[in-house]
Amino acid sequence: MTVFEYAPAPESRSVVDIRGSYGLFIDGEFTDGHGEPFKTINPADESVLADIACADEADVDRAVKAARAAYERVWGAMPGAERGKYLYRIARIIQERSRELAVLESIDNGKPIRESRDVDVPLVAAWFFYYAGWADKLGHAGFGPDPRPVGVAGQVIPWNFPLLMLAWKIAPALACGNTVVLKPAETTPLTALLFADICRQADLPPGVVNIITGAGDTGRALVAHPGIDKVAFTGSTDVGRQIARTLAGTSKKLTLELGGKAANIVYADAALDQAVEGIVNGIFFNQGHVCCAGSRLLVQESVAEEVLERLKARMATLRVGDPLDKNTDIGAINSAAQLDKIRELSAAGEAEGADRWSPPCRLPDRGFWFAPTLFTGVAQSHRIAREEIFGPVLSVLTFRTPEEAVTKANNTPYGLSAGIWTEKGSQILWTAQHLRAGVVWANTFNKFDPASPFGGYKESGYGREGGRHGLEAYLNV
Amino acid sequence: MSDRLAVRKTYKLYIAGAFPRSESGRSYPVTDGKGRFLANAAHASRKDARDAVTAARKAFPGWAGRTGYNRAQILYRIAEMLEGRRDQFTAELRHTGASKTHAAAEVDAAIDRWVWYAGWADKITAVAGAANPVAGPYFNFSTPEPTGVVAVIAPDSPLLGLVSVLAPAIVTGNTTVVVASEPAPLAAITLAEVLATSDLPGGVVNILTGHRTELTPWLASHMDVNAIDLTGIPDEHVQDLEEKAAGNLKRVHRPTATGWTADPGTARMTAFLETKTVWHPVGV
Numbered sequence: 089m090t091v092f093e094y095a096p097a098p099e100s101r102s103v104v105d106i107r108g109s110y111g112l113f114i115d116g117e118f119t120d121g122h123g124e125p126f127k128t129i130n131p132a133d134e135s136v137l138a139d140i141a142c143a144d145e146a147d148v149d150r151a152v153k154a155a156r157a158a159y160e161r162v163w164g165a166m167p168g169a170e171r172g173k174y175l176y177r178i179a180r181i182i183q184e185r186s187r188e189l190a191v192l193e194s195i196d197n198g199k200p201i202r203e204s205r206d207v208d209v210p211l212v213a214a215w216f217f218y219y220a221g222w223a224d225k226l227g228h229a230g231f232g233p234d235p236r237p238v239g240v241a242g243q244v245i246p247w248n249f250p251l252l253m254l255a256w257k258i259a260p261a262l263a264c265g266n267t268v269v270l271k272p273a274e275t276t277p278l279t280a281l282l283f284a285d286i287c288r289q290a291d292l293p294p295g296v297v298n299i300i301t302g303a304g305d306t307g308r309a310l311v312a313h314p315g316i317d318k319v320a321f322t323g324s325t326d327v328g329r330q331i332a333r334t335l336a337g338t339s340k341k342l343t344l345e346l347g348g349k350a351a352n353i354v355y356a357d358a359a360l361d362q363a364v365e366g367i368v369n370g371i372f373f374n375q376g377h378v379c380c381a382g383s384r385l386l387v388q389e390s391v392a393e394e395v396l397e398r399l400k401a402r403m404a405t406l407r408v409g410d411p412l413d414k415n416t417d418i419g420a421i422n423s424a425a426q427l428d429k430i431r432e433l434s435a436a437g438e439a440e441g442a443d444r445w446s447p448p449c450r451l452p453d454r455g456f457w458f459a460p461t462l463f464t465g466v467a468q469s470h471r472i473a474r475e476e477i478f479g480p481v482l483s484v485l486t487f488r489t490p491e492e493a494v495t496k497a498n499n500t501p502y503g504l505s506a507g508i509w510t511e512k513g514s515q516i517l518w519t520a521q522h523l524r525a526g527v528v529w530a531n532t533f534n535k536f537d538p539a540s541p542f543g544g545y546k547e548s549g550y551g552r553e554g555g556r557h558g559l560e561a562y563l564n565v
Numbered sequence: 566m567s568d569r570l571a572v573r574k575t576y577k578l579y580i581a582g583a584f585p586r587s588e589s590g591r592s593y594p595v596t597d598g599k600g601r602f603l604a605n606a607a608h609a610s611r612k613d614a615r616d617a618v619t620a621a622r623k624a625f626p627g628w629a630g631r632t633g634y635n636r637a638q639i640l641y642r643i644a645e646m647l648e649g650r651r652d653q654f655t656a657e658l659r660h661t662g663a664s665k666t667h668a669a670a671e672v673d674a675a676i677d678r679w680v681w682y683a684g685w686a687d688k689i690t691a692v693a694g695a696a697n698p699v700a701g702p703y704f705n706f707s708t709p710e711p712t713g714v715v716a717v718i719a720p721d722s723p724l725l726g727l728v729s730v731l732a733p734a735i736v737t738g739n740t741t742v743v744v745a746s747e748p749a750p751l752a753a754i755t756l757a758e759v760l761a762t763s764d765l766p767g768g769v770v771n772i773l774t775g776h777r778t779e780l781t782p783w784l785a786s787h788m789d790v791n792a793i794d795l796t797g798i799p800d801e802h803v804q805d806l807e808e809k810a811a812g813n814l815k816r817v818h819r820p821t822a823t824g825w826t827a828d829p830g831t832a833r834m835t836a837f838l839e840t841k842t843v844w845h846p847v848g849v
Binding site for chain 2 (some may be wrong): 132329333461525537541545546547550553565
């Protein structure tokens with residue numbers, strides 16, 4: 089059989105127009121920030137993409153005031169049907185500008201274009217389309233006949249799915265009648281700033297969506313601001329804890345979507361080729377920068393060797409490299425800081441006695457890269473089995489009985505997601521019932537949908553995003 | 566008038582289905598509405614609180630794993646047992662200063678509240694869960710599940726308030742550590758006698774009496790407590806307890822004050838429920 093070599097198939101960058109510098113989007117206008125501006129870079133080659141304004145406390149205050157005014161004068165009082173139509177408009181513009189958004193996301197974040205094009209951006213449009221339809225039906229959602237909005241929402245989102253997390257936050261907030269001040273992550277601000285332009289194209293009233301850029305200080309100023317009524321945060325469990333402490337004793341509503349250390353359980357009777365695809369998708373999707381990544385593989389002892397053999401063969405076919413190449417499976421690590429963290433934890437895995445393996449894999453010279461990696465001989469006490477690595481690193485453990493699988497899976501302070509692979513229906517349902525996790529994928533992994541509630545148990549946070557359940561965070565109930 | 570001396574009851578804690586004294590050996594006097602001595606209640610310690618959490622954690626998988634129908638029958642049985650002791654509870658509430666009519670009405674309302682929540686055990690899943698129409702060939706459903714171990718700081722309403730915060734926590738499968746009203750704890754321990762004879766597994770409800778300000782910080786910061794209900798906490802202590810609860814991201818329920826006779830609604834149940842969403846492909 090002839091083997092055809094891959095040839096580069098780069099997506100064109102010409103569809104995006106990155107400006108030299110960006111301001112803060114407040115009250116419908118781009119304005120200057122008063123903090124120290126910072127640069128956003130392309131993690132695939134470390135080139136500077138743009139200068140980004142940094143919001144200081146006074147800028148945060150301006151944004152919150154704009155959101156408050158828009159809430160009181162326009163958005164809170166607008167009939168739900170009209171709000172919904174704005175959201176439908178936004179959904180349509182996202183679809184129209186989908187290629188531009190996908191390319192920009194891959195440039196700023198480092199994720200493969202195949203994922204930003206086929207997963208992130210379609211889901212972003214779907215999220216706005218889904219919640220648009222709720223805006224005039226809130227009285228039927230099970231929260232009373234006429235549920236009211238909360239007011240002004242302060243939203244802080246991470247860098248792993250910049251635009252998708254924006255959609256998860258903004259779409260339900262606006263549908264319920266709230267206005268928002270959103271802070272994207274400092275390493276991935278560009279698609280949020282492009283979204284500001286989409287709001288303008290949709291003629292969204294000024295102040296309904298405000299986007300302020302900056303790092304931790306800006307986020308802290310936002311969540312602590314007395315003028316906001318609700319905080320929504322997606323990010324690390326440590327920062328989530330700090331936010332919960334900051335909000336202690338206040339009347340602000342809080343939802344948190346935090347870290348995870350998901351178990352992906354493979355029973356001996358599973359369809360092994362499908363399971364291997366699921367394992368690969370579970371941990372290497374988005375470079376493993378996924379809070380619900382299947383980072384702990386629990387494989388039944390009798391098939392462990394066979395699964396590992398097939399998994400290694402599959403990992404050897406993964407293509408690591410240029411995020412804009414349509415063949416790429418694994419793109420760039422988002423930042424130097426994240427790369428350091430992945431390296432540090434992987435080194436700890438070796439130091440603690442686990443066996444490290446990566447396929448032969450040539451990494452580009454410039455940019456932030458990490459080869460897909462798996463560890464065998466992992467004990468539950470190892471750091472790589474307990475801590476969220478947030479990178480393309482899989483820890484493999486084994487089990488003999490379903491009870492042992494569930495006990496090991498639940499042996500973590502996290503509880504965001506889990507995977508189950510077996511052909512036996514009753515075993516799927518038994519396992520799903522006993523897992524203490526908010527999202528369970530059986531014979532699939534890393535599936536998302538606006539109609540499907542997402543969120544964690546235990547220290548993976550509280551509140552749900554998606555579905556009817558996702559409305560509760562933004563209604564005064 | 567008989568000259569027989571009454572046999573008094575020793576009021577102890579309720580932990581893991583048993584009635585131990587505080588391990589600290591401490592007690593505190595409880596008085597009636599006019600300041601007259603009623604009994605020495607156990608003055609629970611940090612160690613007692615930890616023992617109670619251990620008992621609640623141990624009881625959780627079994628209780629959460631019961632069917633809704635079974636939990637419904639047990640809660641209904643609690644109502645039956647309470648009804649049988651109606652006069653005893655009425656008399657106990659009168660000691661706290663309530664009139665005969667008021668005390669009897671409160672006991673009746675408490676019995677009826679168990680009946681109301683009993684019926685929810687096999688219905689809340691249908692109301693709070695969902696089959697989700699995702700855009701792909703997947704069957705996707707969401708079910709509510711109990712949060713885990715819930716610390717319940719009960720209000721001073723000695724029976725109706727206590728039942729109103731306890732029943733919604735356990736009906737869905739959570740297990741609890743209850744800190745009873747500090748000035749009026751006796752009805753809570755008598756309620757424990759009802760719980761102990763209602764087929765409720767030991768450890769599902771654990772009741773501590775003592776000083777709220779001493780016990781609640783330990784429960785708020787305990788890493789194996791999943792949620793805390795601050796109903797009985799005055800506003801000035803909320804911030805400190807919420808800061809402590811953030812340590813393991815406890816779910817905190819801080820209700821807006823409403824009278825205990827109002828329609829309870831479902832909020833107290835959903836406050837201690839998690840939503841689990843399960844996906845499976847559809848195909849041949």
